[in-house]
Each structure stands twice: as structure tokens, then as C-alpha cells.
Amino acid sequence: MSDVLSQSEIDALLQALSTGEVNVQEMKEDTHEKKVKKYDFRRPDKFAKDQLRTLQVIHENFSRLLNTYLSGYLRCLVQVDVFTVEQLTYYEFSNSISNPAVLGIVDFSPLSGQIILDITPDIAFTLIDRILGGSGKPMEETRNFTEIEITLLKTVIKQMIRLFKEPWENVLDLEPKLEKIETNSQFAQIISPNETIALITLNVKIGEVEGMLNICIPHLVIEPILSQLSTKYWFNSSSKESTPDDQKIIESRIHKAYVPIRAIIGKTHITISEFLDLQVGDVIQLDTTINEDIKIYVGNELKYRGKPGMKKKKLAVQIVGVERKEEI
Template sequence: MGDILSQNEIDELLRALNTGEIDVQQMQTTTAEKKIKSHDFRRPSKFAKDHLKTLHIIHENYSRLVTNFLSGYLRTLVQVDVISVEPLSYYEFNNSISNPVILSVVDFTPLTGSVIFEIAPNISFALIDRILGGKGSSMERVRGFTEIELAIIERIIIQMLNLMREPWENVIAIRPRLEKIETNAQFAQIISPNEIVALVTLSARVGEVEGMINICIPHMVVEPIVSKLSTKFWFSTTEKEFASDVKENIENKIEQTVVPVRALLGKTVITVAEFLELQQGDVLPLDTSINGNLEVHVGEILKFYANPGVKRNKVSIKITDVLKREDE
């Protein structure tokens, strides 16, 4: 739908048509032209917009989990947000990385293949500094990582990868496992350079330090479940699981609810004077026949009829009838 013209623009257009400044035939020819969108057959787009939108939703949930985890783990202000999810070739992603960097190769079991979990150097140094008792500041000069620093950052990455399970569970139950950490992008060639990947870019803020966290997901890894990467499937699955969880919680609470159950042997009416004179051994005549049914109340509701008796030397009752809702 085109833009809505104001009254002044309409008047100006009519004036131009009347004076011949605009050719009607030219306008019709221009309108009839089809808009052409270029397509690069060397780089076909394998991720649809719906797939990227679902990945965005998944990693929005993931960013919230990471924010809560790092804030509690580091005892400082941490904020992680999703900036974008876009398709590009692995060559473009790999070529944009400057060394040194933290590149984690992650096995995405049960899916075949690996993904890349990249943390910018300034964020990595801020995490290490905070864990070692510092204020969470980054390095003023660019340098490589020591073995001790890599061991520290590895522990954090493993815990951050474990947080991926929950956001992905509506699509597939993944078990991400850290395979190795590379500090040089040239040694992280996990797929062909021309392979299409979905690059999830997260902005991270640790104290006063800001940087990026990138998650590179090759299309070949998620290809078996690409049909599930749709918002329609996502929300339908979420609603079903939510309804199932609600039903299960209600059933569990009902099963654990304690209610009083009383069996009434019978009823009678006496005066207060007779009640005060009652002694042990006195007999009260009840309005229930010796062969009649006893009323069994659940709470204040009459629910069953029963016969009195003895079982294993204990006074008991045997349910003989159940009252339905309409009978009540």
C-alpha cells in the first residue's frame, strides 16, 4: 500500500496533470514495471525470516539466563542482550575476527556438527579480572591469553553453555559440550568457508566494560530440525507444554490435599439436662436402623453410603454406594 497523500499533494498532482507537466502514459509505464530483487546463486539464503525470528526468541531467553548467572557468579552488574540474528557465510564471520580471541568449538549433541561460541577479548579479560578479585576491568593493551587465564575462562564457558539447554528444549533437547578453545581464528575452520551460518550477536556489559558475544550456528547443524525453527511450531509447543504443566500441577496438588472423612452412625435429640447427666454405660437410641446405611461425609458434603463392620479387630466401614453430582 502506497503512502497516503494529503489534500495539498492531491491538488498539486491534479494541477501538474492539467498543465502537462506529468505524462499519464509515463506514469502507467512506470507503475507497470516489476521490482526486481537480485539473487546470488553462489550464496543462497538457507535461513528464512521465520527461522531467524525463532533463533532470536531462543537467544533472548538465553541472554536473560546468562545475565542472571553472571550477575550472581561475579557479584557485579552484568547485562547481556540480543542485538541481531543474521545469515552470512562462514568466511565473512571468520574474516571479521581479530586475534587474539576466545573461540570455543561446541559440540551440539544430538545434532551433527559444531557451533562457534566467541567472546570478545575485552569481555574475556573483564571476566577473568573479576574472578581473580579485581574490579572487572579489561586490558589496556592487546595480548595473548596465558594458560591460567584460558583455564579460568573455560570454566565460565562450560557453565554458560549448560544454560543453552533450557532455551532450546522446545525445539530439541541439546547437550552442548565444549570441545576446545582456540585463540586464533585460523585454527577454527569447522566448516567450508562458503557454508551459510546464522550469526547471533549478543551485547555484553560487565561492570564498565562493553563487548560482544557471537554464536555462529552453521545451517548444516540445524538442518535436521529446521522445520521446527518456526514461530508457529514454537508457540504451539510452548502452549501445549504450558497446558500440560498446569494440568499436572493441579493434579499433584489435588492428590496431596488433606480432607476430613466422617462416617455418621446416626443422630438423636436430647435436652441439655440429659446431656449433663450422661454417664459411662448409658445407651442412646439413634435414628439409624441396625441394617441401614451410614452416611459418609467428605468435608461437609455427603458423598458415600456405607455399612459398619469390623476388620482385623478394628472398627471399619464398607462403601456400598457413591453419590453422583446430580444426586447431591
């Protein structure tokens, strides 16, 4: 807030203007002086702040899914959070990669190009240790990965990549695929060193071990969908009302869903000793008669009545009636 001038200061300023000591034109020029913003042409800003913010929101959802998956798969406490989202040159990213490293080269279909999933060695070795039944304690010294360890990590990374689909679904339908795993950054040159990338760094904590998981997304790969990476577009697409086409898709998927069906011929009670003495050919008397309909359950709900029989030399059940809720 500007300072308030006293009456004596106002009188002095008016006096200076009248005598020519102060030039009004010079004051206007000073006021309208253009502000110059520094720009580094070696590191052009190709991602807007809004786009980086959208990438952060997407990968916050991804981190929650990854947290759930790793906690169940490793059977231990896992915490995954988005640490930073920034734009760098690929040269800066590749220089920061440790050696050895776990670099998953991922085909980011339907977009043309590849991204990199970089797992730091301490997290990678902890994953391997937990998968093989160990306690997941940090290693005292880093070594190269064996072929068996790379195979184990490939299984985990493939599942991680599948988790990309849901967070990105408001932008496009991803079909990511792991192409290969490299342990040396020199063999993972997916783009020119001077190209701009978006680097999403996740902080991963598995038990007592803490490390990083980096997701390198080149600007050239997601350039076709940059207009959709605005926060406004992303939230609008996520909260849009369902259309008749959406409802048809949901109905078709529901129709393809598998549900368990049980045909209960009858029930009875026998003792443990009778159960242990059962032999081939023994007859167990049930609480139903031959002419009585058997009950057919869909899930845990009684839905139909039927008759047992044979079809193409296989046991089958013929539905003869439908159970209504008021009849149950």
C-alpha cells in the same frame, strides 16, 4: 494514495484515448511490469526472516539466563542483550574475529556438527580478572592468554553452554558439550568458508567494560530442525497444554526430588557457661520422656511421629504414626 483527477483532466484523457494519442495496451503493459529482485548467488539466503526472528527470541531467553549467572558468579553488575541476528558466510565471520580470541568449539548434540562461542578479548580478560578477585578494569593492551587463564575460561564457558538447554527446549532437547578452546581463528574451521551461518551477537557489559559475545550456528547444523524454527511453531509448542505423559514425567521427577528430614529427639535450654563447660560423657536433660514419640519434620512441616533405635549398627528412626494437618 493516488491523485484525484479533475473533470478537465478526465475530459483530456478521454480525448487522448479517442484520438489514439494514448495506447491502452501500452498502459496495461506498464502497469503489469514485473518487479525484479536482486539475488546474490555468492550469498544465498538460507534462513527465512521468520527463522531468524525465532533465533532472536531463543537467544533473548539465553541472554537473560546468562545475565543472571554472570551477575552471581562475578559478584558485580552485568548486562547482556541481543544486539543483532543475521546470516553471513563463515568466511565473513572468521575474518572479523580478533587475534587473540576465545573460541569455544561446542558439539551441538543431538544435532550433527559444531557451533562456535566467540568471546572478545576485553570481556575474556575482565572475566578472568573478576574470577581472581580483581576489580575487572579494562586492560591497557591485549596479549595472549596463558594456560591458567584458558583453564579458568573453560570453566565459565562450560556453564554458559549448559544454559542453552532451557531456551532451546521448545525446539529440541539439547546436550551441548565443549570440545576445545582455540585462540586462533585459523584453527577453528568447522565448516567450509562459503557456507551460510546464523550469527547471534550479544552485547555484554561487565561493570565498566563492554564487549561482544558471538554465537556462530552453521546452517548445516540446524538444517534438520529449520521447519521448527518458525515463530508460529515455537509459540504453539511453548503454550501447549500438558498431556497425561507430561504429568507422568513431572510426577516421576518430583518423586526423585530430595527433601530434608529432621528427627527432633527433644529440646532444652542451657546457659552459655554450661555449654562452654560441656565434656565427653556429660548428660543433657531434654523436655521429652523415654516413652514419648519423637517428632519428624519434612522440610519445616511436622509430618510423622517415630521411635529412635538402631539398624545395622547405625542410628535410625522408626515411623509409628502420621501427623495430620488437623492434628498439628
